[in-house]
Amino acid sequence: MSAAIPNAALDARGVMWLLGAMLFVVAPHLARMPEWVGAFFVLMVAWRGWVAWRARHFPMRWVVFLLTVAAAAGTFLQYGRLFGRDAGTTLLILMAAMKLVEMRTSREVLLAIHLGFVLVMTNFLYSQTIPMGIYMLACVWIFVATLVGYQRGVGRPATVAERLVPAGKLLAQALPLMVVLFVLFPRVTGPLWALPQDARAGLSGLSDTMTPGNISKLIQSEATAFRVEFDGDIPAYQWLYFRGPVLWAFDGRSWRMSEFSPAAALEYPKAERPVKYAMTVEPHGKHWLFALDVPGSLPPGVSARHDLQLRSVRPVDARIRYEMTSYLDYRFGEKLPAGFREFALRFNTWQNPRTIALGRQWAAENPDPRRVIGRALQYFNSQFTYTLEPPLLESDDPYDEFLFDKKRGFCEHYAGSFALLMRAAGIPSRIVTGYQGGEINPLNRELIVRQADAHAWVEVWLEGEGWVRVDPTSAVSPNRIDSGINAALGPIGVIPSLIAADRLGILSNLRFAWDALNSQWNQWVLGYNIDRQRQFLTRLGIDALDWMTLALWLAGVSFAVAGLVSLWLVARDLPRRDPPAVRAWKRYGEKLARAGLARAPHEGPLDYLARVRAARPDLGPEAVAITERYVQARYGTGLTAPEARELAQRVRDFRPA
Amino acid sequence: MLVNLRQSIADWIFRARFPETSPVTLVQRRIFILPSKEGYVFALVLLVLLVASINYALSLGFILTFLLAAMGSVAMLHTWRNLAHLRIRPGRGDSVFAGDTAHFAVVIESPVRERFAVGLRRRDEEPVFADIAEREATTVGIAVKAGRRGRLKCGRVEIYTRYPVGLFHAWSYFDFGQGVIVYPRPDPSAGPPPSRSVSESGEGVPIPGEDDFHHLREYRPGDPLRHVAWKALARGDQLLTKEFHATASGELWLDWNDARAADPEARLSFLAHWVIECERIGLRYGLRIPGVSVPPDRGESHRARCLEALALHGEGAPR
Numbered sequence: 011m012s013a014a015i016p017n018a019a020l021d022a023r024g025v026m027w028l029l030g031a032m033l034f035v036v037a038p039h040l041a042r043m044p045e046w047v048g049a050f051f052v053l054m055v056a057w058r059g060w061v062a063w064r065a066r067h068f069p070m071r072w073v074v075f076l077l078t079v080a081a082a083a084g085t086f087l088q089y090g091r092l093f094g095r096d097a098g099t100t101l102l103i104l105m106a107a108m109k110l111v112e113m114r115t116s117r118e119v120l121l122a123i124h125l126g127f128v129l130v131m132t133n134f135l136y137s138q139t140i141p142m143g144i145y146m147l148a149c150v151w152i153f154v155a156t157l158v159g160y161q162r163g164v165g166r167p168a169t170v171a172e173r174l175v176p177a178g179k180l181l182a183q184a185l186p187l188m189v190v191l192f193v194l195f196p197r198v199t200g201p202l203w204a205l206p207q208d209a210r211a212g213l214s215g216l217s218d219t220m221t222p223g224n225i226s227k228l229i230q231s232e233a234t235a236f237r238v239e240f241d242g243d244i245p246a247y248q249w250l251y252f253r254g255p256v257l258w259a260f261d262g263r264s265w266r267m268s269e270f271s272p273a274a275a276l277e278y279p280k281a282e283r284p285v286k287y288a289m290t291v292e293p294h295g296k297h298w299l300f301a302l303d304v305p306g307s308l309p310p311g312v313s314a315r316h317d318l319q320l321r322s323v324r325p326v327d328a329r330i331r332y333e334m335t336s337y338l339d340y341r342f343g344e345k346l347p348a349g350f351r352e353f354a355l356r357f358n359t360w361q362n363p364r365t366i367a368l369g370r371q372w373a374a375e376n377p378d379p380r381r382v383i384g385r386a387l388q389y390f391n392s393q394f395t396y397t398l399e400p401p402l403l404e405s406d407d408p409y410d411e412f413l414f415d416k417k418r419g420f421c422e423h424y425a426g427s428f429a430l431l432m433r434a435a436g437i438p439s440r441i442v443t444g445y446q447g448g449e450i451n452p453l454n455r456e457l458i459v460r461q462a463d464a465h466a467w468v469e470v471w472l473e474g475e476g477w478v479r480v481d482p483t484s485a486v487s488p489n490r491i492d493s494g495i496n497a498a499l500g501p502i503g504v505i506p507s508l509i510a511a512d513r514l515g516i517l518s519n520l521r522f523a524w525d526a527l528n529s530q531w532n533q534w535v536l537g538y539n540i541d542r543q544r545q546f547l548t549r550l551g552i553d554a555l556d557w558m559t560l561a562l563w564l565a566g567v568s569f570a571v572a573g574l575v576s577l578w579l580v581a582r583d584l585p586r587r588d589p590p591a592v593r594a595w596k597r598y599g600e601k602l603a604r605a606g607l608a609r610a611p612h613e614g615p616l617d618y619l620a621r622v623r624a625a626r627p628d629l630g631p632e633a634v635a636i637t638e639r640y641v642q643a644r645y646g647t648g649l650t651a652p653e654a655r656e657l658a659q660r661v662r663d664f665r666p667a
Numbered sequence: 668m669l670v671n672l673r674q675s676i677a678d679w680i681f682r683a684r685f686p687e688t689s690p691v692t693l694v695q696r697r698i699f700i701l702p703s704k705e706g707y708v709f710a711l712v713l714l715v716l717l718v719a720s721i722n723y724a725l726s727l728g729f730i731l732t733f734l735l736a737a738m739g740s741v742a743m744l745h746t747w748r749n750l751a752h753l754r755i756r757p758g759r760g761d762s763v764f765a766g767d768t769a770h771f772a773v774v775i776e777s778p779v780r781e782r783f784a785v786g787l788r789r790r791d792e793e794p795v796f797a798d799i800a801e802r803e804a805t806t807v808g809i810a811v812k813a814g815r816r817g818r819l820k821c822g823r824v825e826i827y828t829r830y831p832v833g834l835f836h837a838w839s840y841f842d843f844g845q846g847v848i849v850y851p852r853p854d855p856s857a858g859p860p861p862s863r864s865v866s867e868s869g870e871g872v873p874i875p876g877e878d879d880f881h882h883l884r885e886y887r888p889g890d891p892l893r894h895v896a897w898k899a900l901a902r903g904d905q906l907l908t909k910e911f912h913a914t915a916s917g918e919l920w921l922d923w924n925d926a927r928a929a930d931p932e933a934r935l936s937f938l939a940h941w942v943i944e945c946e947r948i949g950l951r952y953g954l955r956i957p958g959v960s961v962p963p964d965r966g967e968s969h970r971a972r973c974l975e976a977l978a979l980h981g982e983g984a985p986r
Contacts, residue, residue, distance in 0.1 A: 187736075
């Protein structure tokens, strides 16, 4: 008999579990947040641990209050606000620390654990990779184990196994229902309300500057940039140039979007081969939109700049969809105003001197700008390597370093150096960033364009032709343009040195497996949005077009799965049937009891037999046979199936009364 | 508030059902389950997590929310299972003096699985928790403060659990009509038993002092163990009790009228003190109070009989 009140007081071990779980869940944040936040949190946790372990007095209320106010003030000073992703998370971490310090009852512990669950969620605002998912699952496990610990201990703290095992079982048994909910819960498009400004800080996408190195970071991302549904055939790969930010300003290293850029009407002297399509752009938090070169129409709320860059009035914070018409065969910008011409030729003469000298030399040798362009493309084609992992360009003359020393690079290196060469040669030029290519989904003939398809190319202005697209990357790696990024890199294009050392192919196989896993993760877990859900359910044969139907399916399947889990659990509780010999023996006892010879609880089978034989000699032989069989079954060699049947038959035929 | 509501609903549901016969098995329809207060807070947290997941389009957020929600619903089943199929029967409860704590023993057995942190409590009182072993009787004592003399009923007991995660409260009620006798609290200020009443039998004044062995008689249940003739038993005789007589057959009547106190309750306390004193020093004593007369005797069972008579004075015949 044990009789104590669990939860009456906070036992130290339970508090330690909670503190450990909290440290675990906040750990990934510590690297992201300002140092003082981490220091404050760790200090508070240590303080609480000390209070619990050494049974010290709790801090006085006013101390806690002052610290809480200080934490909030610190957050405000750091971020200038209390809401938003970074500020909100920081505030939550600090408040959780204060909750830990001041909690005194088990009810407050439960509250702290609930806070812990919210902290798990905040981690997902920053990272949703597979390792992060696994790590957070471990955190949830520890939190649930802490919950169990508070219920489990009767008269003593629960052991590690008594916490972790039931918690693990709970979570394991919750998995089927979780999967059903995840698959069937109706997804909505876009956020419920406007997101704080920094909510999209982790979003990948193009930026308004281009420095050698920043697009290749995008290439690592499998995230979808946008989807295109074509009205009719999908144009060939080499036509799929989706125009994004146009960069004019050059500072010797980076290319930037120009501040001054008046709006313009979309008028072309020549506009042929129209393509109609619908774009579904994933949120990227910026103003620009994408269209196939060149856009022929403007969706509502969108304007076009004179360099054909589309701009939305509101930043793209939610997925948006718009209908477009583009012309693949076009001519535009035949007249270049002097101001723009001057702007498209500007560069610093003191930076990248060798590149500038080369451009000037080509211009001197070839009076026709077309010949200069051909010369440059030929130059790239002859000596350069296309790679995702280009060497860093560290000098003050990055394009000199690239063109003459490293000679390995990515589209931004080629576009940047090509544009500079053109400007040096007196040809007005600018950089266009956007996306090129994409992947055709064979199921719905949709073109999916991912961040990995980000690209940069050059437009040069030629007398009589206007702005003409030149893609220097195609000179280096024609595959990149003809069939996409993966073909261009080849299976071992990315980390050649490592792959070369890996003769057995284990490493590259591992990398492929990891890539494939990540791709599935992106596609089925992170990318499981309204479109994917619809697509998946259609494949399962559920035409859940509206959310009402989906909700009905959700309710039905959840109940079914929860019911199955319940049945399985409850069935294990049903009283187990006795083995046949025991059942027969009990019936034998009941029959004798009716004849006035009930077996006493303490009486063994042989004593019972002796008593029965003494009282009813007529029953002797049968009683002996039944008792012998029973003793053999329980205490001897056991019974074979025929012997068990024989015993049951004998008991059935037994008639003492 | 919730607890009160639950109590009043239970009062209404069970108004005609109790007391019931032992043993009780907690079958499905006897067990109630509702979210605990923490459970409602948890639901609120889930809602916050869900809204955040939708708003920020966090797939892992959805997974977290749904995992916790599913965990909650599985936990409900576990909480219910922690109570289901338990077999409960009353244990013995010992008499106590007023002001002491009575313990009502309840024997609980689990036919399958060990059960954890099963709580028992009477209305509005502190619960007592126990782990219930599988196929093994676990005795739990429900402590009740015995306020005044008389019969103390255990009343309806709530058996409940929140294991494993405290989000749900599963409970049931049972009432075996268990009761104990609460003796009047002995009052030492009553002094020694009055000598006047001794003279009635005219056999001299008893001298409290050394016990003298008088004779052996057959053992009667209730005889103190230290008076059992162990040597005789070892020789193979039957169970015998050694009779001691302090004096030459001194008999004492403890009389209602001798207890000179202000009110009846105080009289009862005086008499209780004398009963205990007489038993302690080994006198033969009888008790005479209005309506009851216990002839002189001695021994544990006699003492209990006298104290019970005092406890139930004025309460009518035992039911």
